[in-house]
Amino acid sequence: MEPLHDAHPHGLAADLNTLAQRALARRGVLRWLAAGAALAGPMALIGCGGGGDADVGDSSSDSGDTSGDTGGDTGSCSVIPSETSGPYPADGTNRNSGGTVNALAMTGIVRRDITTSFGDHGDNVAEGVPLTVTLKLVNTASSCANLAGYAVYLWHCDRGGNYSLYSSDAADENYLRGVQISDSNGEVSFTTIFPACYSGRWPHIHFEVYASEAEATSGNNAVKTSQLALPSAACQQVYGVASGYDASVSNFAQVSLSSDNVFSDDSAALQLATVDGSVSAGFTATLTVGVSG
Template sequence: MAHHPHGLRHDLEQMELARIAQRRRALRMLGGMAAGALPLIGCGGGDTASAATTGTGTGTVSSCSAIPGETAGPFPGDGTNSNSSGVVNVLTQTGIVRSDIRSSFNGLSGTASGVPLTVTLRLVNTAAACADLAGYAVYLWHCTADGGYSLYSSGVTGQNFLRGVQVADANGQVTFTTIFPGCYSGRWPHIHFEVFPSLAVATSGSNDVHTSQLALPSSACTQVYGVASGYSASVSSFNAISLTSDNVFSDDAGVKQIATVTGNVTSGFAATLTVGV
């Protein structure tokens, strides 16, 4: 499997993130002046972890910063690039809004096999005291157990599984039922996602307000690769990669993107990550 290099889209995202960060700093300074120059409490700066204290809807986030913007890679299926048949966009297809993304939809059949994984993302507003972002939409996708991407990779071009959209609830949460992704050459095990301000505009990757990736912790990967059926191809790839050598997470070793994962191969895993937007 080829590498997923940073490209023009990534560069533009970084420029936009820098512009937004500069504007937020200016607004915070004005806010501090208006409040008697008292410091803002709630959101951390760019050098803090993405969430100091996280919950699952009933807890709180005491400090947060924007999760790093990352490339969508060559396999987003969100209308921003093409596969062998032309431009492909699952975001406009019937059935894309779903929580269980293991099977194909919109007239396609097929189910991705692998160790069960539940992914929960909690969206918080870094510019508003880490308030939950209810009503935002998330498009999430990732590779199969053997490292292929539906719609693009050999053997699964006729499938669109492992892709789906969910709308954040009152607690800013979205949850997907899927499988533990494999590890392919040149990349640390990861899951892609795009954040949109609403479901109504989640029709193209060009409309997203943030694109990033979730990194799976080494401890969970070693439980799956070489142990669970279907993941044998991941062993050598995983042994040859690290967070610091990965071409996406290497800038900060993925510190703000590593999910908290619990569970085991027999019962399945649950991954959670607070996403500062």
């Protein structure tokens, strides 16, 4: 930074303005450098097989800190890729063995802890390694501003690779499905378990973003449907170590990000979560989700 002089003819107001401009410029450079570093990590994963990467995870894109800045970020962020909701969304768009299935219309779907079934489906618990998933929603059309008041519907398979409401071993359950509303930081958080790796797919979590809770619970007009990828090193810590994930060992050895039919394109870096933790203590997964609001 250039040296500041004690006095000059422009006065205090001009000094403060100059300082503010310099601080913003410096912040932008730092965030640009951070974005490059974050992208480099996930891109290195894309060409690797299921058992071959040592990174626990990298953030998908640099869209600012999540420490409580309710004004959003002045950096740059990218729209997360749109992906298929898959065959088991339970969002009213397809059927299970009993007809059209819509978990979003069920009383109790708005909840943070999604490990248990609820309502008419009882209260059975999906066992597995604890995982807290936090998504930060940002508006790519408005300088990465936080998107408060949006709703996220999140779902994934259990440790046996079963999807509640569909798979024969979990058809009577509705666990591992839930809706949360983003706070002033644009964040939603879910208490869940680490999902399995089932045949043919990289370990992942599905989610849909809605403009409001009312839009979500009516199952209409999702503004974004995408998927979160879990990093290789975290999966290696769980599969073959934690109880109940036995089938995931061979499935994971046969898949890679580059062969996965969802994450195989170059934009997978935007979907790869940052994961920290351990089997004994549980894991946290975080991902910034850019939406063109």
